[in-house]
Amino acid sequence: MLKVSRRRWFDETLWLLLDGYEFIAKRCERYRSNVFDTRLIFFRVTCMRGEEAARLFYDTTLFKRKGAMPRRVRKTLVGEHGVQGLDNEAHRGHKQMLMSLMTPEHIRQLAEILADQWRAYVLKWTQQDKVNLFDELNEILCRAVCAWASVPIQESEVKSRTQDFMAIIDGAGAVGLRHWRGRLARKRLNAWLAGVIDDVRDGESSVPHGSAAEVIAWHREPDGKLLDRQVAADELNNMIRPTVALSRYMVFEAHALHEHPQYREKLQQGTDEDYTHFIQEVRRFYPFFPAVTAIVKQEFEWKGHRFPKGRWVLLDLYGTGRDPQSWHQPDRFWPERFRDWSGSAFNFIPQGGGNHFEHHRCAGEWITIVLMKTALRLLTQEMDYDVPPQDLRINLSRIPAIPHSRFVIGNVRLRPAEPAGTTRRTVQAETATRPSRATESLH
Numbered sequence: 001m002l003k004v005s006r007r008r009w010f011d012e013t014l015w016l017l018l019d020g021y022e023f024i025a026k027r028c029e030r031y032r033s034n035v036f037d038t039r040l041i042f043f044r045v046t047c048m049r050g051e052e053a054a055r056l057f058y059d060t061t062l063f064k065r066k067g068a069m070p071r072r073v074r075k076t077l078v079g080e081h082g083v084q085g086l087d088n089e090a091h092r093g094h095k096q097m098l099m100s101l102m103t104p105e106h107i108r109q110l111a112e113i114l115a116d117q118w119r120a121y122v123l124k125w126t127q128q129d130k131v132n133l134f135d136e137l138n139e140i141l142c143r144a145v146c147a148w149a150s151v152p153i154q155e156s157e158v159k160s161r162t163q164d165f166m167a168i169i170d171g172a173g174a175v176g177l178r179h180w181r182g183r184l185a186r187k188r189l190n191a192w193l194a195g196v197i198d199d200v201r202d203g204e205s206s207v208p209h210g211s212a213a214e215v216i217a218w219h220r221e222p223d224g225k226l227l228d229r230q231v232a233a234d235e236l237n238n239m240i241r242p243t244v245a246l247s248r249y250m251v252f253e254a255h256a257l258h259e260h261p262q263y264r265e266k267l268q269q270g271t272d273e274d275y276t277h278f279i280q281e282v283r284r285f286y287p288f289f290p291a292v293t294a295i296v297k298q299e300f301e302w303k304g305h306r307f308p309k310g311r312w313v314l315l316d317l318y319g320t321g322r323d324p325q326s327w328h329q330p331d332r333f334w335p336e337r338f339r340d341w342s343g344s345a346f347n348f349i350p351q352g353g354g355n356h357f358e359h360h361r362c363a364g365e366w367i368t369i370v371l372m373k374t375a376l377r378l379l380t381q382e383m384d385y386d387v388p389p390q391d392l393r394i395n396l397s398r399i400p401a402i403p404h405s406r407f408v409i410g411n412v413r414l415r416p417a418e419p420a421g422t423t424r425r426t427v428q429a430e431t432a433t434r435p436s437r438a439t440e441s442l443h
Contacts, residue, residue: 025319
């Protein structure tokens with residue numbers, strides 16, 4: 001039975017900044033309730049976590065997304081016109097456009113480009129004493145996704161474009177200088193991508209049919225008009241930026257391998273299911289998106305808790321993945337738990353819940369899973385490295401989170417080829433398949 005809590009109204013914005021990812025979960029534990037009211041930035045807010053709360057949150061008859069995204073997030077992370085802030089027919093049209101790019105063939109192509117870029121960087125790493133894995137992965141992912149999306153990027157631009165993508169990711173949950181860097185970076189990136197859209201429409205850039213740049217450039221709204229160039233730039237940005245953001249998940253994979261070395265040996269000879277369980281546990285255990293927002297359409301009551309019209313609601317993504325009502329020993333890193341996972345679309349929601357096509361669940365979730373699996377195979381099967389002493393603590397008050405040292409590796413070596421007569425599972429072979437059973441159940 002879900003308990004509810006009504007607490008006195010006082011502003012907790014400072015505590016939100018201090019507690020970060022744990023803000024909602026800490027209060028749920030304190031109040032012994034998975035739903036409570038508070039004030040943030042002087043607005044009344046209802047906060048929720050857990051599977052039952054997620055099922056409620058994704059009921060589109062009760063909640064809307066338009067206007068729910070905080071302005072600082074729109075100005076940095078998702079843009080002013082992105083699919084995340086749309087409802088009804090507009091949301092469905094943009095979501096179908098993005099989901100058309102999520103075919104197994106498209107995802108396989110992206111995984112192969114990523115693997116090729118990664119291998120090229122590994123050769124460079126073998127000649128260096130130390131490598132900042134996080135910084136290098138940002139560049140690898142930026143190169144890979146731009147090539148896949150048919151967004152031309154000059155060699156001289158790679159570093160600056162990568163830094164801008166990282167700035168909009170880093171600035172969304174920040175205040176002060178980090179946030180303003182993100183806003184300026186979003187303007188630069190959107191101006192660049194609007195030019196890419198113009199070149200496609202003007203015929204000055206020949207792009208493959210079905211590529212992200214082509215699909216978004218020629219997508220039409222319900223009234224038959226092409227997307228406004230700035231809207232198209234936002235959506236193209238929202239295809240590239242989340243892929244670059246996967247550098248955090250890949251660093252968390254390396255962090256988990258370091259903290260739990262027994263899994264490295266297991267995965268070197270493991271099955272595809274072993275890889276799937278490991279990456280799903282990384283997604284459950286480590287911090288990525290903290291929460292998502294919505295606005296109540298019409299007043300209603302749920303389990304004795306009143307939701308007035310216009311109320312801003314926060315659903316705790318990170319805390320739902322650690323909700324003790326759904327997960328046994330939630331603070332333990334234990335990939336084997338996914339052997340018996342029900343496949344619920346509401347208790348495991350690191351990138352949103354519900355249905356990919358109908359709800360505000362990340363369109364790129366399948367890309368996330370396949371690219372994480374690609375990275376994990378490269379980390380365990382194709383390279384060896386040392387992890388020198390460093391500060392690997394993860395500060396949960398910092399959004400988005402990353403190990404303090406950003407994960408430094410040294411003495412990088414190529415793993416020797418398998419002896420004749422044995423078979424190594426290749427990245428290409430695995431990523432060419434459709435997502436596994438655990439992935440399929442996500443939608």
